[in-house]
Amino acid sequence: MRAGLLFALVALLYIATGVLQSWSLALTIFNMGLVSAIMALGVNIQWGYAGLFNVGVMGFVALGGLGAVLVGMPPVPDAWSAGGVRILAALAVGAAVLVAAVLAWTRMSRGWVRTLVTLAILVVGFYVYRAIFDPARDAIEAVNPAATGYLGGLGLPILLAWPVGALIAAGAAWLIGKTALGLRSDYLAIATLGIAEIIIAVLKNEDWLARGVKNVSGLPRPVPFEVDLQQDPDFLARIGSLDPVTASSIAVKLAYTALFLVVLALVLWLSQAALASPWGRMMRAIRDNETAAEAMGKNVVRRHLQVFVIGSAICGLAGAMMTTLDGQLTPGTYQPLRYTFLIWVMVIVGGSGNNWGAVLGGFLVWWLWTQVEPMGAFMMSVLTSPLPETSPLRLHLMDSVQYTRVLLMGVVLLLVLRFSPRGLVPEK
Amino acid sequence: MDLVNALVALTNFVLIPGAAYGAQLALGALGVTLIYGILRFSNFAHGDTMAFGTMVTIGVTWWLQSVGVSLGPLPTALLAMPVGIVATVLLLLATDRVVYRFYRKQRAAPVILVIVSIGVMFILNGVVRIFIGTDNQVFADGARFVISARDFRDATGLEEGLALRVSQVITLVTAIVTVAALFWFLTKTRTGTSMRAYSDNEDLALLSGISPERVVIIAWALAGTLATIAGVLYGLDKSFMPFTYFQLLLPIFAAAIVGGLGSPIGAIAGGFVIAFSEVTLTYAWLKVQEYLLPSWQPDGLLQLLATEYKFAVSFAILVTVLIFRPTGLFRGKSA
Numbered sequence: 001m002r003a004g005l006l007f008a009l010v011a012l013l014y015i016a017t018g019v020l021q022s023w024s025l026a027l028t029i030f031n032m033g034l035v036s037a038i039m040a041l042g043v044n045i046q047w048g049y050a051g052l053f054n055v056g057v058m059g060f061v062a063l064g065g066l067g068a069v070l071v072g073m074p075p076v077p078d079a080w081s082a083g084g085v086r087i088l089a090a091l092a093v094g095a096a097v098l099v100a101a102v103l104a105w106t107r108m109s110r111g112w113v114r115t116l117v118t119l120a121i122l123v124v125g126f127y128v129y130r131a132i133f134d135p136a137r138d139a140i141e142a143v144n145p146a147a148t149g150y151l152g153g154l155g156l157p158i159l160l161a162w163p164v165g166a167l168i169a170a171g172a173a174w175l176i177g178k179t180a181l182g183l184r185s186d187y188l189a190i191a192t193l194g195i196a197e198i199i200i201a202v203l204k205n206e207d208w209l210a211r212g213v214k215n216v217s218g219l220p221r222p223v224p225f226e227v228d229l230q231q232d233p234d235f236l237a238r239i240g241s242l243d244p245v246t247a248s249s250i251a252v253k254l255a256y257t258a259l260f261l262v263v264l265a266l267v268l269w270l271s272q273a274a275l276a277s278p279w280g281r282m283m284r285a286i287r288d289n290e291t292a293a294e295a296m297g298k299n300v301v302r303r304h305l306q307v308f309v310i311g312s313a314i315c316g317l318a319g320a321m322m323t324t325l326d327g328q329l330t331p332g333t334y335q336p337l338r339y340t341f342l343i344w345v346m347v348i349v350g351g352s353g354n355n356w357g358a359v360l361g362g363f364l365v366w367w368l369w370t371q372v373e374p375m376g377a378f379m380m381s382v383l384t385s386p387l388p389e390t391s392p393l394r395l396h397l398m399d400s401v402q403y404t405r406v407l408l409m410g411v412v413l414l415l416v417l418r419f420s421p422r423g424l425v426p427e428k
Numbered sequence: 429m430d431l432v433n434a435l436v437a438l439t440n441f442v443l444i445p446g447a448a449y450g451a452q453l454a455l456g457a458l459g460v461t462l463i464y465g466i467l468r469f470s471n472f473a474h475g476d477t478m479a480f481g482t483m484v485t486i487g488v489t490w491w492l493q494s495v496g497v498s499l500g501p502l503p504t505a506l507l508a509m510p511v512g513i514v515a516t517v518l519l520l521l522a523t524d525r526v527v528y529r530f531y532r533k534q535r536a537a538p539v540i541l542v543i544v545s546i547g548v549m550f551i552l553n554g555v556v557r558i559f560i561g562t563d564n565q566v567f568a569d570g571a572r573f574v575i576s577a578r579d580f581r582d583a584t585g586l587e588e589g590l591a592l593r594v595s596q597v598i599t600l601v602t603a604i605v606t607v608a609a610l611f612w613f614l615t616k617t618r619t620g621t622s623m624r625a626y627s628d629n630e631d632l633a634l635l636s637g638i639s640p641e642r643v644v645i646i647a648w649a650l651a652g653t654l655a656t657i658a659g660v661l662y663g664l665d666k667s668f669m670p671f672t673y674f675q676l677l678l679p680i681f682a683a684a685i686v687g688g689l690g691s692p693i694g695a696i697a698g699g700f701v702i703a704f705s706e707v708t709l710t711y712a713w714l715k716v717q718e719y720l721l722p723s724w725q726p727d728g729l730l731q732l733l734a735t736e737y738k739f740a741v742s743f744a745i746l747v748t749v750l751i752f753r754p755t756g757l758f759r760g761k762s763a
Contacts, residue, residue: 053539183750185539186470190681194743197678205736337553341546348543400558407554413547414527
C-alpha cells in the first residue's frame with residue numbers, strides 16, 4: 001500500500017517534469033533512472049541481503065562499460081596484426097606469474113625459502129611481463145592514434161555487451177572477493193574503494209584497451225538513429241502532424257525505455273524469486289547472525305563470495321547499459337560520488353533489503369540528483385537577493401549552484417538514516 | 429663523483445618529496461586513527477574535513493594578503509591556519525552534536541556510523557565546492573626555495589642539483605612539532621591518559637569515572653586540528669583541489685590500517701611506508717641509473733609503474749598487510 005503510493009508519487013514527479021519542462025527531458029531522466037534502479041538492485045543484493053559493504057560500485061559499472069566497447073566496436077585489424085597476439089601473450093604471462101606465486105606460497109612449507117621463491121617469481125615475472133607487454137602496447141597505440149590506437153572490439157551486436165559486461169564485472173568481483181572478503185566490514189569498504197580507483201586508473205591509462213582518456217565514441221546502437229527515422233516515410237506517416245525532429249528523438253528514447261524496462265523487470269523478478277527462495281532465507285540468516293548460520297553448517301565465506309559476485313555482475317550489467325545509452329565510454333567522467341555513493345544513497349533511502357525499495361530509491365534519488373539544480377538556483381537567488389546584482393560573491397555563489405545537489409544528497413541520506421533508518425519501503 | 433651525483437638525484441626526487449608526503453599522510457592518518465580508537469568507526473568524511481579546513485585557511489590567507497599582511501619568506505597560510513583549525517574543530521563538534529551523538533547513544537553498529545559519515549562527506553563535499561569551486565588553488569606565497577637546484581650546483585660543483593622547497597621544510601617541521609605535542613598530550617596529561625584508557629577498554633574507563641562525552645569532544649578537536657594541518661601542508665606543498673583531497677582518503681586509510689587502526693605510532697609509520705612506496709615505485713630511475721651504471725643504456729625511463737597507478741601501490745600494500753598481519757604493523761584494534 002505504502003509502496004504503491006510512493007511509486008505513484010515518484011511517477012508524478014516524472015510526469016510533472018514532462019508537463020512542466022519537456023517530455024524529452026523527462027524520458028532522458030527516466031532512462032537513467034531505470035539504469036540507476038538496476039545498479040541499486042545490485043548494491044541491495046550485496047548490502048540488503050548479505051550485509052556486504054561494497055563501495056567499489058563505480059569500478060564494476062565502468063567494467064560493464066568496457067564490456068560494451070569490447071563487444072560492440074569493430075575490431076582494428078592493423079592493431080591486431082601490430083601487437084594483438086603479443087599483448088594477449090603478455091597478459092597470459094602476467095596471469096601465470098600470479099598463479100605461480102600464489103601456488104608457491106600455498107604449496108611450499110613455511111620458511112624463508114618460500115618467501116624468497118615467491119618474491120623471485122614475482123620480480124622475474126614482472127620483468128618478463130613488461131618485456132613482452134611494453135613493445136606490444138607501443139605498437140598497438142601507434143596505429144592511427146587519432147582515430148583508433150586500440151585493439152577495438154569484436155564487432156558483435158551491442159545487446160550482447162550487456163551480459164558480457166555483467167560477466168566481466170563478475171570475474172573481477174570473484175578475484176576481489178577471493179582476497180578481500182572475510183575482512184571486517186570497514187576493511188572491505190576501503191579495499192573496494194581502492195579497487196574501484198584502480199579500475200578507473202587502468203581504463204584511463206591503458207590506451208590499447210579502450211583508448212583511455214581519448215574515449216571511445218560512436219558505439220553501435222540497439223535502436224535506430226534519429227536522422228534515419230526523420231527520413232523514413234513510414235515513421236513520418238505514423239507521427240502525423242508532429243514535428244519530426246522532436247518525435248524521432250522521443251521515439252528513440254522510448255525504444256531505450258522499452259529495452260531497459262525489460263531488463264529491469266527481469267532483474268527485479270529474479271531478485272525477488274531469489275529472496276523468497278530458501279537461498280534468500282539463508283542469506284538473511286547469515287546477515288543477521290553469522291555465527292549462528294555457521295553453526296548450522298552454512299559456509300559463510302562461500303555465500304558471501306557468491307552474493308558479492310552476483311551483485312557486482314548486476315552493477316556491470318547496468319554499466320554496460322549506461323555506456324550503450326551514452327554511445328561512448330568516457331573513463332574521465334567516472335567519479336566515486338556519482339557512481340558509488342549516490343547508488344548507496346538510493347539503496348538506503350529506498351529501503352535496504354527490499355528490492356522494490358531499491359528500485360524506488362533509484363528513481364527518486366536520480367530524479368532529485370538531476371532536478372535539484374534548477375531548484376538550487378532558485379534558492380540561491382533568494383538567499384543572495386540582498387546582495388547587489390554584480391557583487392562578486394553573489395555571482396560566485398550562483399555559479400556553484402550545481403554543487404547544491406551534493407549537499408542535498410547528504411542531507412537526504414542523514415535525514416533518512418535518522419528518522420526512517422529502514423528506508424521508505426522497509427524490508428518485510 | 430658519480431655516486432654522489434646519484435645520491436643527490438635520489439635525495440632530490442625520492443627522499444625529500446617522499447618524506448614531505450609521508451608527513452602529510454601521517455598527520456591525516458593520525459586523525460583517522462584517533463577517531464577510530466575513540467568512536468570506533470572509519471570516518472569517510474576525513475578527506476573532505478581536510479578540504480574544509482584548508483578552504484577556510486585559504487579564505488583567510490586571501491583576506492590577509494588583501495590587507496597586506498605577510499610573513500616574509502614564510503607562506504601567509506601559516507598565519508591563517510589557526511583560524512582554519514578553529515573553524516574545522518567547531519564544525520566537527522557541531523556535526524558530532526547534530527549527527528553522530530544520536531547513533532552513539534543508540535550504540536549503533538560501526539558500519540551504520542560509516543554510512544552516516546558518508547552522508548557527512550556528501551555535505552562537506554557540497555559546502556567546499558559551493559564556496560571555493562572545484563578548481564585548482566595555489567595559495568603558497570613567500571620564498572619558494574630554501575636551496576634552489578642552481579645554487580646547490582654552483583656551491584658544490586656537482587652535475588646534479590638539489591632543491592629544497594620552503595613548503596617541504598615547513599611540512600617536516602610542522603609535522604614534527606604537531607606529533608610531539610600530540611604524544612606529549614596523550615602520554616603526559618591526565619586527559620590524554622584517559623583518552624588512551626577509553627580507547628583500550630571502554631567499559632573499564634567508564635567504571636573509573638572517565639566522562640565519555642568529554643573524551644569524544646577532545647577526539648574530534650584533535651582530529652579537526654590534525655586534518656586542517658595535514659590539509660594545509662599538502663596544499664602548500666602541491667596545491668588545493670577538492671577532488672584530490674577526497675582521493676587522499678585512500679592512502680590515508682591505507683596508512684592508518686597498515687600501521688594498525690587505533691595506534692598513533694602506527695599511523696605515522698604507515699604514512700611513511702605508503703608515501704615512500706608510492707614515490708619509489710612511480711619514480712623514473714633512469715637518472716640515478718645513468719650515474720651508477722653509465723655503460724647500460726635502457727630504452728625506457730626505468731619507471732616501474734605509471735604515476736597514475738599510485739593508488740594501486742597503497743592498495744597493494746594495504747591488501748598485503750591485511751592478509752598477512754590483519755592488525756597492522758603496530759597491533760592496532762583486532763581485525
